[in-house]
Amino acid sequence: MTPVELSHWPAPFTTSPVNATVQVPGSKSLTNRFLILASLADGQSRLRAPLISRDSALMVEALRTLGAEVTEVAGDGAFGPDLLVTPLDLSVGGDSAIDCGLAGTVMRFVPPLAALRQGRTSFDGDPHARQRPMRTVISALRGLGVDVEDDGDGLLPFTLTGTGSVTGGRLVVDASASSQFVSALLLVGARFTHGLHLEHVGPPVPSLDHIAMTVDVLRGVGVVVDDSVPNQWRVSPGRIRAFDLRIEQDLSNAGPFLAAALVTAGTVRIPNWPEGTSQVGDQWRQILTLLGADVSLAQGTLTVTGGETIRGANLADTSELAPTVAALCALADSPSTLTGIAHLRGHETDRLKALATEINRLGGDVTETADGLTITPAPLHGGVFRTYEDHRMATAGAILGLAIPGVEVENIGTTAKTMPQFPELWADLAATGKPVDSGSGL
Numbered sequence: 436m437t438p439v440e441l442s443h444w445p446a447p448f449t450t451s452p453v454n455a456t457v458q459v460p461g462s463k464s465l466t467n468r469f470l471i472l473a474s475l476a477d478g479q480s481r482l483r484a485p486l487i488s489r490d491s492a493l494m495v496e497a498l499r500t501l502g503a504e505v506t507e508v509a510g511d512g513a514f515g516p517d518l519l520v521t522p523l524d525l526s527v528g529g530d531s532a533i534d535c536g537l538a539g540t541v542m543r544f545v546p547p548l549a550a551l552r553q554g555r556t557s558f559d560g561d562p563h564a565r566q567r568p569m570r571t572v573i574s575a576l577r578g579l580g581v582d583v584e585d586d587g588d589g590l591l592p593f594t595l596t597g598t599g600s601v602t603g604g605r606l607v608v609d610a611s612a613s614s615q616f617v618s619a620l621l622l623v624g625a626r627f628t629h630g631l632h633l634e635h636v637g638p639p640v641p642s643l644d645h646i647a648m649t650v651d652v653l654r655g656v657g658v659v660v661d662d663s664v665p666n667q668w669r670v671s672p673g674r675i676r677a678f679d680l681r682i683e684q685d686l687s688n689a690g691p692f693l694a695a696a697l698v699t700a701g702t703v704r705i706p707n708w709p710e711g712t713s714q715v716g717d718q719w720r721q722i723l724t725l726l727g728a729d730v731s732l733a734q735g736t737l738t739v740t741g742g743e744t745i746r747g748a749n750l751a752d753t754s755e756l757a758p759t760v761a762a763l764c765a766l767a768d769s770p771s772t773l774t775g776i777a778h779l780r781g782h783e784t785d786r787l788k789a790l791a792t793e794i795n796r797l798g799g800d801v802t803e804t805a806d807g808l809t810i811t812p813a814p815l816h817g818g819v820f821r822t823y824e825d826h827r828m829a830t831a832g833a834i835l836g837l838a839i840p841g842v843e844v845e846n847i848g849t850t851a852k853t854m855p856q857f858p859e860l861w862a863d864l865a866a867t868g869k870p871v872d873s874g875s876g877l
Contacts, residue, residue, distance in 0.1 A: 443819055444847035444858065446836020447865035452701030452741075455867045457692045457860060459705070460514040461486040461682035462714060463853045464645065467494045467540040468652050469682065471548060471622045473520035474503040476656065478677035480520045484512030485682045489852045490538040497545045498523075500531045501552060514856060522677075525599065525626075528553025535560035535591065537783055537824060537852065543572055543615040546595060547623045550581045553599040559592035563824050566590065568781045571616040575608050579627075603627025603672070609637035612781055617668065618649040624670030625658045635666040641778035642754045648713035655680075683709055686716025688854050689737075690759040691830040692864055693719055697728050697741035697763055698838045699868050708737035715754055722750060726763055747771040747812070755782075757808075758827040761790045762834040764810040765799050777806040783852075784823035790831065793820050797835065797842065817841020826852040833861055 466486040471494075473480035485491060495505045495518070503523045510517030533549070535542035535558055542560060549556040559565075570589025577583055579601050585593035603624065610616040617633065617640060624631030640646065650660050650668070657676035661669040689705050696703040709717075710732075723739055724730045727746035731738050747769035753760050757776050764771035779786035787808060791801040797818050800811040820832030822845050829850050836842030850857035 443843040443845055446833050446842040446844050447862055448836055448838075448840045448842070449699055449865050449868035451868040452699045453695050453864055453868035454702050455692070455695075455864045456704040456706060457689070457864060458513055458707070459684050459689050459692070459860070460488065460854055460856065461512070462685040463488065463490050463540070464648060464714065465652065465682050466491050467538075467544065468618070468622060468649060469678070469680070470494050470498060470505075470518070470520065471544050472652065472656055472675055473678070474498045474501070474523050474548065475623060475626050476520075476522050476675045476677040478522070480677045481679040482518040482520070483510050483679070483681040484514070485518050486685065486853065487515030488855055489536060490540065493534060493536045493538045493541045494545075497533045497535075497541055500533060501549055501556070502527055523552070525551050528597070528599065530555045532557045532559075535564055537561045537564050539567065539613070539615050539782070542567065542569060542591060543613070543619040544622060546572055546576060547619050550576055550579070550595055550597045550601050551599070551623065551626055552597045555594055555596050557592060557594040561824070563783060564591055568612040569593070571608050571610055571612060572619060575606060575616070575620060578606050578608075579603065601627045603629040603631045605632040605634065607634045607636055610635045610640045611638040613778060614640055614642040614645045617646050621646070621649050621653060621660065621668055621670055625653070625673050625675055627672060630672035631668070631670040633668045633670075640666070641775075642715070644713070644715040644754070651713040683712060683714060685853065686712065686714040686719065687755050689716060690719055690756055691834055692860070693723060693737075693739045694759050694763050694834050695837055695864055696739040697723065697726060697745050698766060698834060700741040700743060701868060702738065702740045703864070705737045707735055708732055710735075715756065718753070718756060722753065722756065722760060725750065726767070744768040747810075749774070751775040755827065758786060758790060758831040759834060761794065761801070761808060761810060762831040765794045765801065765812065765815065765835065766838055767810075767812050769812065771810045773807040773810070774804070775806055783825040784828065786825065786827070789821075789823050789825065789828055793828065793832070794835070796820070797839065815839045817843075819843045819845055821845045822849050824849050826850045826854070830857065837865060
């Protein structure tokens with residue numbers, strides 16, 4: 436049995452500054468958005484250096500099930516092959532079943548795509564997936580005239596029946612539970628007969644940066660999108676242009692490695708950091724600076740050097756970056772408050788409850804608030820850090836283990852959701868700080 440397979444993974448621990456250059460796999464958010472677009476494009480598309488992980492594999496298999504052809508071809512990416520995508524033939528119908536796993540992009544993005552085909556398509560996923568909010572997608576499909584069968588609870592499993600086209604037009608939704616509800620509809624709106632005029636009504640939509648990413652990729656493939664009115668998006672009907680492009684590395688997944696610089700007062704470099712990007716992970720440059728790091732971007736390489744301590748901070752809307760931020764704040768020299776992240780309760784697990792529970796299990800002082808966490812530094816000790824099948828919980832545990840001896844991360848293999856190579860990359864990083872008896876065996 437390899438260390439990656441162990442139920443409790445001894446997190447590498449070091450007492451010396453790390454000094455590493457790290458390259459991470461491609462962006463999950465971009466990979467799965469471009470896979471959806473490629474399946475509806477006007478010709479064959481190529482994704483260069485895409486993410487190869489469980490989430491992307493689930494998306495690929497979903498598209499193949501619906502009739503797209505997705506082929507792996509040799510490329511120059513460090514983490515796997517390129518993907519060639521021949522789009523769906525929407526004139527060919529049939530019944531199908533989609534396994535969503537625990538991938539929000541699959542369970543939210545694929546149903547509107549499946550609605551464009553003729554036939555019944557059923558959706559289900561992992562046990563935790565059956566707890567993730569889906570009501571907005573189901574209601575939106577019904578609002579578009581698509582027949583959907585479910586248990587009335589707004590959750591997986593459900594089955595939709597497509598007729599070969601979707602009229603589109605104006606649609607009002609409440610997307611306050613997830614920005615993915617908006618992105619799911621925008622990605623296919625150009626193939627609706629009358630396009631899409633989507634309006635959100637309700638509490639604020641979280642993670643607006645992810646919707647901005649969706650709009651950006653749509654415009655990049657020739658789709659006309661008007662987002663000039665707040666909480667409204669108009670997608671004009673038309674073709675989706677085939678493409679050949681390189682997927683940016685996942686800047687959110689770069690976060691734990693950058694965090695290691697702060698934890699150890701060391702230096703971590705990430706090459707090929709984009710000068711301009713729609714990824715929310717670009718916020719690391721501001722967040723880590725507020726936490727006391729020296730951050731610079733020069734000649735495409737982001738360099739982060741930690742100081743003598745990690746500063747506490749008040750941070751809003753950290754979104755998917757919050758687990759890494761919370762781990763850093765638990766190691767800070769003063770209290771921190773994270774706000775604007777109530778929607779994390781509906782992610783792979785209830786991340787706010789999970790973070791508070793697991794950091795406190797190690798001796799921390801974390802309290803849930805209505806929309807976030809308050810974190811007061813406290814002496815931490817070793818112990819088991821549970822992950823709840825959530826990849827970002829696993830990486831948060833690894834960060835704490837870098838500073839605290841005796842931390843064991845439950846099911847580190849869950850990182851395969853978006854970064855299968857994490858345990859090996861993390862061990863290599865920790866080794867540059869001359870780890871002290873990590874016991875990882877890596």
